[in-house]
Amino acid sequence: MDDRGDRIRVAHVLRSLEFGGAEKLVLELAMHQKESGEIAPDLICMRSLGPLSHDAEQHGLKPVLAGMHGIRYVSAIVRLMRIFSRRRPDVVHTHNFVSHVHAAPAAKLLGIPVIHTKHGKHVASFSRFPWLRRYLYNLSWRVAAVSGDTGSSLREKAGLDPSIIEVVYNGINVARYAAGSKREARKKLAVDEGVYLMGSVSRLDPVKDHRTMLEAFKEVAAERDDCLFMIIGDGPERERIKYSIGGLGLEGKVVMPGFIDDIPAVLPALDLFLQPSIEEGLSLTILEAAASRIPIIATPVGGTPEIIVDGVTGILVEARNAVALAAAMNRFLEDPDHFRKLANNAKQRIEELFSLEKMVSSYHAMYRAAIDERVKA
Structure with missing residues (x-):
């Protein structure tokens, strides 16, 4: 029995609900939509459910597994058409x-408008068939780019019509991160209050460039014995990072607690947040650090400069430059009060541009406009 009434029915289609920035964002969006009472969201996973599906179920969402692994392209489209026919979304x-x-052709064949969100900067190559990539993107009523930089990539690399691209910034629950306690966070992580704790929170992936972070911290730690570095997260680079820690002689000075589910509870433990990525879409962890009023040093890649205005809401340094990163870290140690002022500015910017409420409202307006246009047609 369908109990969704007159609410807008939205089918969110994603690869899986494994741990990841985009997956976390989609789940947060769907949960907020459900709580609003105005939208009835579905979560449809293409390949696998993943651990975040348990969080979804705790909030009254039951993800649907489409089971696309290993089946042919046309069969996948037919399977999604059957799912959409059963779930009857107003928007995919x-x-x-x-x-x-897979989902855009299925929805289009059923006459359902499609909204597509491009979460990262990388644009699928389709180097032999660029027209096919452009055709598939243009099946969308709108393409939401999570940053202005991502929108530029879609225009310049994918050849999309600018009229269908709309920037919708990722949003977070600012209050949840602003409420954290530094003392309680340090207790959870078993970190003494008398040390400067620098670190990062991310998937341990090559694009996050942990090697440069460690090389920079080595320079800082050579002059200071009151600093500790923490790398929170897990991923394919874990063993390589541990090897680098040993090779750089940083044992005992760098801590790797692994994946932590409750980031809002531990993030306030940090005195300085670093994100020297070589590629980004729009980093959720930078948003989270800013909402927690933690000073930030990052690199001017992807949408990061749209969050971190150099010298105003944080510090930007050249990517893959350990010397520049170490210099910025030392500037923090010399004048932490100045960096805290930047952190306060960053929190204000997050509240104005990157709140969960603003993101949800933008998508709601997009859904309504797509439905209205379909009705008029």
């Missing part, structure tokens, strides 16, 4: 290109 909202390639 695809997240990243893997899900869009």
Whole structure:
């Protein structure tokens, strides 16, 4: 029995609900939509459910597994058409290109408008068939880019019509991160209050460039014995990072607690947040650190400069430059009060541009406009 009434029915289609920035964002969006009472969201996973599906179920969402692994392209489209016919969404909202390639044609054949969100900067190559990539993107009523930089990539690299691209910034629950306690966070992480704790929170992936972070911290730690570095997260680079820690002689000075589920509870433990990525879409962890009033040093890649205005809301340094990163870290140690002022500015910017409420409202308006246009047609 369908109990969704007159609410807008939205089918979010994504690869899985594994731990990841985009997956976390989609889940947060769907939960907030459900709580609002105005939208009835579905979560449809293409390949696997993943651990975040348990969080979804705790909030009254039951993810649907489409089971696309190992089946032919046309069969996948037919399977999604059957799911859409049963669930009867008013809008299909695809997240990243893997899900869009299958779900957009299925929705289009059923006359359902498609909203597509491009979460990262990387644009699927389709080097032999660029027209096919452009065709698939253009099945969307709108393509939401999570940053202005991502929108530029879609225009310049994918050849999309600018009229269908709309920037919708990622949003977070600012109050949840602003409420954290530094003392309680340090207790959870078993970190003494008398040390400067620097660190990062991310998937341990090559694009996050942990090697440069460690090389920079080595320079800082050579002159200071009151600093500790923490790398929170897990991923394919874990063993390589541990090897680098040993090779740089940083044992005992760098801590790797692994994946931590409750980031809002531990993030306030940090005195300085670093994100020297070589590629980004729009980093959720930078948003979270800013909402927690933690000073930030990052690199001017992807949408990061749209969050971190150099010298105003944080510090930007050249990517892959350990010397510049170490210099910025030392500037923090010399004048932490100045960096805290930047952190306060960053929190204000997050509240104005990157709140969960603002993101949800933007998508709601997009859904309504797509439905209205379909009705008029």
